[in-house]
Amino acid sequence: MPDLHAALNRYYGRLLALSALTSFVMMDLFAQYLMVIDPIDPVSIMLLRMVPSTVFAYAYLWKSGYEALPFGPRDYWAVLAVRSCMVWGSLTLFYTAIRHISVSDTTTIFQTRPFFLGWASQIFLGEPMTTVQKVAAGISIVGEVLISKPTMLFNPPAPETVITDGPGSITHASAHDHFLSWGLMFVVMLFTAFDFLALRKLRDIPPLLLLALMSVVTIPLSAALLLITRSPLIFPSSFTAWLMLFLVQVFGVLTQVLYAEALKQETAVTVALVGQFQVVPAALSEFIAFGSHFDTLSVIGAALTTSAGVWAVMNRAEDVEQETKTITLAEVPLLERHREEDEGDAPLSQGRV
Structure with missing residues (x-):
């Protein structure tokens, strides 16, 4: 079936992005449920879930013979360090925010990401957002609001409102916490937009190395945050809580790897637009888990x-990287030098008369 094979190749990146957003929704769901049934804090979740991830990622990279261990190619160190710190910050803020707002609020905020990515991609990557993508993103936001009916828009909490505890509840005691969490989630959305741009730049880096470096940064930063705030490291107190933490870790790893692979195939804007479907698995998961x-x-x-x-x-945008380019005579020596470096420092006279 050549037609089916060609179609799968054409939409492979978008299928990866669809799998990644579904994995992200599952991580969100299990993290919320964990913090409802167990008194564990976001920093403890970050620290506990990253230790096994670090061991797994480095063990796999070492087993596969990857040479640029432990920190990757030297030319990328600065970008990798900034990206790892921002991912740690975004995940910490994310776990903090979802203690006070529902999944419906979270998905509403993330639906605006394509517009920020379209602007940033045009400037930093030369990958513009097409008119079709802009219109579709706007329509998708309206549809998402109708599906999830975010608390902020449909039923904002009054001051000193107390919402009943239990699975699916919003555990806050005042409107201040709710509005602050919205602000935190907006910052998280901006961080993830930057992460998409960074992953497009780091397409040559194995996804598991990105995960390992993020874990290496996360562990000391989370430990330092616990020491500064004088907070104890809280372990899950029941088998169910440990199971939820394990699932958060599994789906967190899958989300990172799948998004990294998807961004090797598609532009950041396209992957973000596929993320507009996030509301569908989010609504279904809330219906199954919490009876919405x-x-x-x-x-x-x-x-x-x-x-x-x-x-x-x-309506796929044209691939920027595949556009033809006229090579000038001034560029020929530079191209030959890069080609020789790739072939193992072949002599300059090789292949010439």
Whole structure:
């Protein structure tokens, strides 16, 4: 079936992005459930989930014979360090924010990411956001709001409002915590937009090395934060809590690896637009886990989001990297030098008359 094989190759990157966003939703769901059933704090989650990830990632890279260990190619050290610190900050803020806002609020904020990425990609990567992508992103935001009915827009908490505890609840005692968490989640969204740009720049780096370096940065920073705040390292107190932590770790690793692989195939804007479908698995997971229900507005919103997402994904932007370029005589020596370096420092006279 050559047609099917060609179609799979064409949409391979977008299928990876779809798998990544589904994995992210599952990580979000299990992290929320963990913090509802167990008194564990976000920093402890970060520290505990990264230790096994570090061991696994470095063991796999060493087993596969990757040479640039432990910190990767020297030319990328600065970008890798900044990216690892920002990922640590975004995950810490993310776990803090979801203690006070629901998944519906989270997905609403992340639906705005394509617009920020479109602007940044144009400046830093030369990958513009097309008109179709802009319109589809706007329609998708409207559909997502109709599906999830974010608390901030439909039922903002009044001052000193107390929401009942339990699975799926928002554990805060005042509107201040809710609004602050929205601000934190907006910062997280900006951090993830930067991460998409960084991953596009780091396409030659193995995803597991990116994960390992993020873990290496996360462990000492999280430990230092616990020492500064004089907070204890809290371990899960039950088998169910340990299971939730394990699932958070598994889906966290999958999310990182799948997004890194997807961004090797597609532009950052395209991957972010595929992320607009995030509301669909998020709504389904809340329905299965917490008993949320669908109404007419939810169905209309799902239709809008799905239609806009399919429209944007099917209208693929031109690959910037595959554009033809006229090579000038001044560039020939430079190109030959890079080619010789790739071939193992072959002599300059090789292949010449």
